[in-house]
Amino acid sequence: MPKHILTRGHSRALTRHHKIAAAGVAALGAAAIGFSAVPSNASTTTTAEAPAQTAKVAYSTKQIEGVQADVGSLHTGAVQVEQFAAQKKAAAEAAAKKKAAAEAKAAKARAAAESASRSAERAEVKKAAPQKYGNNLDGWIREALSIMKKNGIPGSYEGIHRNIMRESSGNPKAINLWDINAQKGIPSKGLLQVIPPTFDAYHVKGTPKDIYDPVANIVAACNYAADKYGTMDNVDSAY
Numbered sequence: 001m002p003k004h005i006l007t008r009g010h011s012r013a014l015t016r017h018h019k020i021a022a023a024g025v026a027a028l029g030a031a032a033i034g035f036s037a038v039p040s041n042a043s044t045t046t047t048a049e050a051p052a053q054t055a056k057v058a059y060s061t062k063q064i065e066g067v068q069a070d071v072g073s074l075h076t077g078a079v080q081v082e083q084f085a086a087q088k089k090a091a092a093e094a095a096a097k098k099k100a101a102a103e104a105k106a107a108k109a110r111a112a113a114e115s116a117s118r119s120a121e122r123a124e125v126k127k128a129a130p131q132k133y134g135n136n137l138d139g140w141i142r143e144a145l146s147i148m149k150k151n152g153i154p155g156s157y158e159g160i161h162r163n164i165m166r167e168s169s170g171n172p173k174a175i176n177l178w179d180i181n182a183q184k185g186i187p188s189k190g191l192l193q194v195i196p197p198t199f200d201a202y203h204v205k206g207t208p209k210d211i212y213d214p215v216a217n218i219v220a221a222c223n224y225a226a227d228k229y230g231t232m233d234n235v236d237s238a239y
Contacts, residue, residue, distance in 0.1 A: 137161075137170045137214075140191070144218035151204055155222045159233030160192075164218070166237075167193040172214040190217035198224055 131146065133139035141160050148155055168174035168191050176188040186195045189211050199211045202223040207216035225232040225239060 137164070137191075140172070140214040140218060144215050144222070147204060147207060147215070147219050148222055151219075151223075153204070153219070153223050153226050154231040154233075155226070156231075156233050159231065159235070160218060160222065163221075163232060163235055164191045167191065172217065173212055190214070190221075192217055192221035194221045194224070202227070 131143075133143040141157055141164075144160065145155065145157060164170055167188075170191070172191050174190065174193065176182055176193055179188065181188050181195050186197060188195050190199075191214050194211060194217060196211060199217070199220045202220045203209060203216065204219045204223055207213065207219050210216055211220075222232045225235050229235055229239065
């Protein structure tokens with residue numbers, strides 16, 4: 001019998017064997033597919049199917065570690081944020097107060113400078129503008145006193161006024177034509193009855209060179225009285 005020729009009986013036997021082999025191959029294929037679906041690091045176990053039971057939850061009263069620390073950190077962080085905000089607010093308020101104080105100081109300095117400037121301007125105007133005196137006995141005496149003060153000549157309003165009233169009754173053109181000076185040809189003239197030589201000798205620069213000028217007459221007579229008697233205040237009679 002040739003090697004590859006099979007009888008019918010043999011054909012049936014081979015067919016059964018072939019079926020068993022095919023079943024085995026199919027089982028192996030299914031197992032391979034199952035294993036390929038499981039992760040490579042996973043393990044598989046076969047257990048007997050147990051009746052379904054409700055899983056029990058385990059409880060513990062032990063404190064979870066780290067929770068308290070985290071809560072404390074959050075609290076500390078919140079406090080630090082509040083402190084930073086308070087410090088920032090305080091710094092801003094301090095800066096505002098400092099700025100306001102500086103502005104107030106600058107405004108005060110400006111006001112003082114402006115006031116001083118105005119005072120200086122008024123002083124300059126007053127200095128530039130000549131003092132006006134009345135064209136009367138009171139005005140003549142006051143103007144004479146101002147000139148006397150600048151030249152260091154002593155005398156008071158009362159002393160000058162008293163001697164004027166005795167010598168000329170306040171008449172700037174008064175002249176004495178009967179006393180010893182008149183007899184000598186040098187009569188006394190003006191408010192304080194000064195003879196021409198005395199007027200010329202004691203005339204004060206800045207006043208008119210006129211013996212009948214009331215201010216010039218008073219200043220020259222007081223200059224003379226200061227030299228002879230210390231001051232016009234000390235004169236109580238003809239001098």
